[in-house]
Amino acid sequence: MDPDPVLASSGSTICALCSAGGRASRGVIRVSGPLSRGLLERTTCGKEGAGQEGLKPQSRGVFEGQFNDGLGLCPVLVIWMPGPASYTREDVVEFHLPGNPYLMQAALRRLLELGARSAEPGEFTRRAFENGALDLTRAEGVLALIESANEEQRRAASALLLGGLGRRMVSLRECLDDLRSLLEASLDFDQNDTGHVPEEELEALFQRALEKLHAATLWESARDAGADLQRVVLAGAPNAGKSSLYNALMSSAPDSMPALVDPLAGSTRDVRRGELSLGTGRVTLIDTAGVGPLQDPGETALSGTPDARAQERARKEVQAADLVLWVLDGGGEVPKGLDPPGLLVWNQIDRTGVSKEPPGGLIRGARGWCAVSAQEGQGLESLRKIAAELLGLAPLAGRAGPRPSEGEALGRQLRARHLDALRSARQALAESHQLKAQAAPLDLVAEALRGVSRELDAIEGSSTSEDLLDRIFSRFCLGK
Ligand SMILES: Nc1nc2c(ncn2[C@@H]2O[C@H](COP(=O)(O)OP(=O)(O)OP(=O)(O)O)[C@@H](O)[C@H]2O)c(=O)[nH]1
Ligand SMILES: [Mg+2]
Structure with a gap:
């Protein structure tokens, strides 16, 4: 018909x-x-x-x-x-x-x-x-929701869908608009050199915009940092060198915040996470508060204290781990066993009198072992290799490693796209701020500020290439 x-x-x-x-x-x-x-x-x-x-x-x-x-x-x-x-x-x-x-x-x-x-x-x-009903970050949220395969991915998708990034961008844009109008209003003063440029107000707005941009970047990097990655948890007795090892392993990752290292036992309270390349893939590396097979129940911190809460969090991370790296101070007390079994990391072998190998009884209860010095960087390559093998991320001869699913790859690509644009926006804002500080003509300052908006446009989709839009939307299922 x-x-x-x-x-x-x-x-x-x-x-x-x-x-x-x-x-x-x-x-x-x-x-x-x-x-x-x-x-x-x-x-x-x-x-x-x-x-x-x-x-x-x-x-x-x-x-x-x-x-x-x-x-x-x-x-x-x-x-x-x-x-x-x-x-x-x-x-x-x-x-x-x-x-x-x-x-x-x-x-x-x-x-x-x-x-x-x-x-x-x-x-x-x-x-x-x-039709303007949702910006690209929310559309990506719909996609992430459709493709989510576990609870964390689902939570991350909902956060995108609720406009977590979009909302932060709105408030950042308001601040940039204020800054731009004040700059433009000041242009006349600038040219006539009448000395009425509201310096303090401009500086305060620059600082606010920088803070808001930083907040948006933090939100986006924390949003689903590794929601779909395997978790590798550093655990062990206080002072074994977990945080030192975290820093040594993460030293190649850009933008990673180092963990606090201190001779005083119990220096780590909060769980710290970072994304780490390992073998053919990436994992989330997690540093926890000292607790472990050494901890005598009589020794555990009093319930309800910050120490006890930190140890409780550490135990939860150990429970949820794909691989526990049990960090042992080679010169310290040796536990009877490791529960759950993980990779035994015999640390501090640079110290005199510390044996180069853990005791055989302990090795038998572990999924693998290596001897390292977190401080000197010894043994880290072997640690990475064994961990990658245990997580199924070891490169196989003649075959590429496991490939992430298409959805996972796109999700990662989108987050990278947002973070790239946020990074460029931060550069443009810093440049504009610096020009202002160097007393450059205000029209140059304003022009640099327009660069910030252009980067934000890319995140929200108003200046995204057709090709990328096609790729994003073609990943949706029919009927969505
Ligand atoms: N010589 C030597 N010292 C180390 C090594 N690893 C860590 N340390 C030292 O051991 C102390 C404790 O290190 P951290 O990395 O803070 O230990 P931690 O396990 O994170 O400790 P908590 O967070 O308190 O549980 C610090 O003074 C480090 O410098 C190592 O490989 N060799
Ligand atoms: Mg620590």
Whole structure:
């Protein structure tokens, strides 16, 4: 059948099955675009069936009726969401039908005959993005949510979806706008050298913008830092050298904050995490407070004290670890065993009198061992190699290591994209601030400030290349 000429002339309306294929109690078809209302009226009738008029909802809501796929009627629940208060900001209608694949196909065919076209994967979300209903970070949140495979990924996706980064960007932009207007208002004074440039106010705004940019960067790097990475936890008795080892392993990672190292036992209280390249992949390396197989229950900190809470957190990290690196001070007391078994890291071998190997009994209870000096950097390569093997990240001869799933790779790429843009924005802001400090002409300062906005545009998608948009949206499933 040819598309209905009246309906088809009105523009592009998309439809897709947005529930899983196969038999289910319900199947859902979603339609978005200017024809939505006409399609609803033409394919439905009231609950009583034949002879009744099509459903004509007066307002947003859920309506019961019958769907006519051209062959017969079947019960339908219609959700009518007129634009602009809909996901795509267009008129949207959802048909909830009995979840029979043949019925769904017939219903889709009917909608196509009447002038809708099949949606591309992600096209609903792309329309939402193009119609300004959500920025790119939130669209990415939808994608991350669809692809999340565990609780942490799901939490990270929800945070994106709720606009965690987007919200921080709004407040950063407000601050930049204030800064720009004040700069522009000051241009005249600057040129006439009347000495009325509000120096203090400008400086305060620069500082505020720098802080907000820093906060957005921190949020983004913490958002799902390693949500999908394996966790490697440094654990052991106080003062064994866990934090020293953390710093030694992380020394090659840019932007990593070193952990506090101190001869005083109990210097680490908070858990510290960083992303570390290991073998063919990346892991989250986690430094914890001193606690471990050495800890005599009589010795444990009094409950409720900061020490006790720190040790409790450390135990939780050990429980959730993919690999525990049990750090032992080679010259210290030797525990009877390691629970749970992990990689035994015999530390401080640079000290005189410390044996180069742990006792055999301990080795037998471990998943592997190595002797290192965190302080001198000895043995770290061997540690990395054994840890990579235990985590399945060792390069295999003639074969590439395990490849991250496509979704994981895209998620990582998106986060890297945000962090790159935030880094460039920070550079541009620092440059503008420096120009101001050097008393450069204010129009140069303002121009450098525009560079900050351009970077932010890239994150929110207003200046993202079509190619990247295509790649992002094509990862969505059909009907989303
Ligand atoms: N000689 C030597 N000293 C080390 C080595 N590793 C750590 N230390 C020293 O041991 C002390 C404790 O080191 P940390 O890294 O803070 O130990 P930690 O296990 O993190 O300690 P807590 O956080 O208190 O549990 C510091 O004075 C370090 O300089 C090592 O390989 N050789
Ligand atoms: Mg420590």
